[in-house]
Amino acid sequence: PGPQGLPGPGPSGYSPAIYTPKIAFYAGLRKQHEGNEILKFDDVVTNVGNYYEPSTGKFTCPLPGIYFFTYHVLMRGGDGTSMWADLRKNGLVRASAIAQDADQNYDYASNSVILHLDVGDEVCVQLDGGKVHGGNQNKYSTFSGFLVYPD
Numbered sequence: 484p485g486p487q488g489l490p491g492p493g494p495s496g497y498s499p500a501i502y503t504p505k506i507a508f509y510a511g512l513r514k515q516h517e518g519n520e521i522l523k524f525d526d527v528v529t530n531v532g533n534y535y536e537p538s539t540g541k542f543t544c545p546l547p548g549i550y551f552f553t554y555h556v557l558m559r560g561g562d563g564t565s566m567w568a569d570l571r572k573n574g575l576v577r578a579s580a581i582a583q584d585a586d587q588n589y590d591y592a593s594n595s596v597i598l599h600l601d602v603g604d605e606v607c608v609q610l611d612g613g614k615v616h617g618g619n620q621n622k623y624s625t626f627s628g629f630l631v632y633p634d
Contacts, residue, residue: 504546507629508535511622515559517614521607522556522568524626526618535628541607544600548633552606553595557623558582559614560589566613568592572606582613589616597631 508531510524523540535542544550558566570578580592598606608626616623 505531506534507531509627512617512624514617516610519611521609541605542628544602544604546633547601549631550600550628551597551631552628554608554626555591555593557616558590559616560584564613567611569609569611570596571609572598573604
């Protein structure tokens with residue numbers, strides 16, 4: 484064989500054909516929340532790559548690509564109010580869900596989304612009014628996401 488050629492014009496390093504990192508998380512909510520705040524899903528079950536930060540409630544994108552997220556939030560019922568929960572990308576609402584306490588009981592707010600993310604983008608679930616039931620060790624309210632495929 485002859486000498487190695489010069490590097491090509493494309494990006495160096497990462498190649499999806501050679502290596503695709505594993506990125507996935509799943510976490511539950513231990514504490515009750517109310518008002519207008521980012522939900523900090525602090526009972527982490529899966530955090531492949533450690534890109535979900537339970538102390539902030541945010542997933543930070545390490546690799547550009549298509550991601551899937553889903554959330555299920557249990558409303559604390561009994562007072563006739565409603566609860567709103569939004570999935571946000573960099574502070575902008577990308578999915579919303581509402582639970583209504585019409586029968587003085589518990590209700591769920593859930594939604595799913597597929598998003599394109601760039602490096603550094605942040606995704607979280609924010610309560611936009613109402614009361615969320617925490618579950619101690621139970622997973623009544625959950626947030627999860629994973630990389631579908633990289634760019």
